[in-house]
Amino acid sequence: MPTLELTVNGTQRTVEVRNRTLLVEMLREHLGLTGTHVGCDTSQCGACVVLVDGVSVKSCTMLAVQAEGAAVTTIEGLANGAGLHPMQEAFREHHGLQCGFCTPGMVMSAVDLANRNPDPSEHEVREWLEGNLCRCTGYHNIVKAVQAGARAMGGAS
Amino acid sequence: MEDFQYHAPGSVDAAVSLLRDAEDGKVVAGGMSLLPLMKLGLAAPGGLVSLGKVSGLDGIADRGSEIEVGALCTHAQVAAAEIVRERIPALAAMAEGIGDAQVRNRGTIGGSVAHNDPAADYPAACLALGATIATDRREIAADDFFLGMFFTALEEDEVITAVRFPVPTRAGWAKFPNPASKYAVAGVMAADGPAGVRVAVTGASGDGVFRVAEMEAALASSFEPASVAGVSVSAEAMLSDDAAGPEYRAHLVTVMAKRAVEEA
Ligand SMILES: Cc1cc2nc3c(=O)[nH]c(=O)nc-3n(C[C@H](O)[C@H](O)[C@H](O)COP(=O)(O)OP(=O)(O)OC[C@H]3O[C@@H](n4cnc5c(N)ncnc54)[C@H](O)[C@@H]3O)c2cc1C
Ligand code: FES
Numbered sequence: 001m002p003t004l005e006l007t008v009n010g011t012q013r014t015v016e017v018r019n020r021t022l023l024v025e026m027l028r029e030h031l032g033l034t035g036t037h038v039g040c041d042t043s044q045c046g047a048c049v050v051l052v053d054g055v056s057v058k059s060c061t062m063l064a065v066q067a068e069g070a071a072v073t074t075i076e077g078l079a080n081g082a083g084l085h086p087m088q089e090a091f092r093e094h095h096g097l098q099c100g101f102c103t104p105g106m107v108m109s110a111v112d113l114a115n116r117n118p119d120p121s122e123h124e125v126r127e128w129l130e131g132n133l134c135r136c137t138g139y140h141n142i143v144k145a146v147q148a149g150a151r152a153m154g155g156a157s
Numbered sequence: 158m159e160d161f162q163y164h165a166p167g168s169v170d171a172a173v174s175l176l177r178d179a180e181d182g183k184v185v186a187g188g189m190s191l192l193p194l195m196k197l198g199l200a201a202p203g204g205l206v207s208l209g210k211v212s213g214l215d216g217i218a219d220r221g222s223e224i225e226v227g228a229l230c231t232h233a234q235v236a237a238a239e240i241v242r243e244r245i246p247a248l249a250a251m252a253e254g255i256g257d258a259q260v261r262n263r264g265t266i267g268g269s270v271a272h273n274d275p276a277a278d279y280p281a282a283c284l285a286l287g288a289t290i291a292t293d294r295r296e297i298a299a300d301d302f303f304l305g306m307f308f309t310a311l312e313e314d315e316v317i318t319a320v321r322f323p324v325p326t327r328a329g330w331a332k333f334p335n336p337a338s339k340y341a342v343a344g345v346m347a348a349d350g351p352a353g354v355r356v357a358v359t360g361a362s363g364d365g366v367f368r369v370a371e372m373e374a375a376l377a378s379s380f381e382p383a384s385v386a387g388v389s390v391s392a393e394a395m396l397s398d399d400a401a402g403p404e405y406r407a408h409l410v411t412v413m414a415k416r417a418v419e420e421a
């Protein structure tokens with residue numbers, strides 16, 4: 001079995017996987033990082049979004065072996081100790097979640113947007129979240145949360 | 158998903174020879190078309206040769222009369238590149254409209270062109286602009302490259318290295334996306350450039366991307382929306398799915414052609 005070296009949430013990890021192991025399977029099943037969710041079979045829902053070398057990707061549509069040598073950040077890697085990350089805090093503050101299933105992917109996708117655009121308009125947020133589906137909220141508060149979170153991040157995370 | 162051999166060579170030559178040696182080998186670039194198929198069991202290659210570690214395939218260069226886009230350039234890179242936005246804004250707009258942000262962060266031009274999905278956007282841009290597809294062994298004109306749904310002129314072990322787009326005088330892109338998948342129900346690029354006046358349509362036909370000669374002739378005499386507004390395409394060869402039946406799709410082709418010319 002291939003042995004993979006990569007950085008996950010700032011820690012160097014060595015993981016044994018199969019070639020066919022998806023990045024999300026490695027995160028959830030091999031490393032126990034179950035904050036990253038799987039919501040579909042068709043690469044459409046965005047529940048699985050993580051950052052790979054700072055860029056948001058669908059971890060259900062990437063092989064673990066494709067992440068060899070990369071730095072992966074999951075929802076578990078955002079908070080600094082007990083305090084929430086500004087984007088998480090904004091989702092809490094603005095009620096950007098109901099059941100919470102879509103939330104990890106939403107937050108990771110939003111962090112990528114905020115890194116590119118520290119003050120996104122409502123339209124820009126809605127366009128960017130095209131690949132993140134939510135069955136509960138109707139998106140309104142998610143959009144507000146992302147705008148506030150991006151401003152709170154001040155263009156850096 | 159069945160397991161498979163996996164290789165991540167550092168050069169195009171090594172990738173080609175690994176493909177040759179592999180049993181039922183396939184290239185993987187961004188994986189945004191291939192991995193969904195493998196997850197559904199619709200593809201089961203024996204060996205995957207990743208281009209992820211091959212360097213030199215992810216640049217975008219201004220070659221004067223042409224813009225050269227490396228095969229590994231992601232849709233996000235093409236959409237954001239200053240030279241593309243300045244010199245072929247229709248191409249940047251097309252890349253910006255593919256799927257969603259995460260698909261654009263991984264999916265590549267080489268993969269899109271090689272896959273030739275009948276609803277993919279790049280094939281229409283390549284055909285309308287008269288692009289050239291460069292591989293490890295030859296150069297193929299877009300006209301000779303797209304041979305039908307999921308079918309191209311590529312050999313089994315051939316690797317795309319770049320796509321070169323002649324800079325047009327004007328070009329416009331319009332797409333009616335499927336609301337769920339974002340793939341084109343009908344997408345049209347209309348261009349007036351070195352390759353002449355061309356109208357290429359994706360998403361609509363079961364045979365993949367195609368040109369509309371009657372629209373091209375009308376635009377050649379007068380490049381304005383009204384020229385294509387009265388030209389309809391036959392519903393006969395149109396795809397039919399949940400999003401649109403053949404008549405509606407044929408209608409959309411004309412509407413999108415008009416908008417593409419407006420955008421140009
Ligand atoms: C949810 C979703 C929405 C999408 N929406 C759209 C859309 O609106 N419009 C659109 O156009 N596309 C859409 N796509 C497809 C996307 O654009 C793909 O990224 C693209 O079609 C394939 O590029 P890739 O690099 O991911 O290729 P891969 O999936 O890695 O490969 C695809 C095929 O191309 C071959 N290949 C890859 N690179 C090369 C190369 N350099 N040389 C030779 N062969 C190669 C592979 O062997 C494979 O057969 C969508 C995908 C998803 C998952
Ligand atoms: S699980 Fe739905 S996009 Fe990844």
Ligand code: FES
Pocket residue numbers: 096097098099100101102103133134135136137
């Ligand atoms: S909060 Fe339930 S799916 Fe988004």
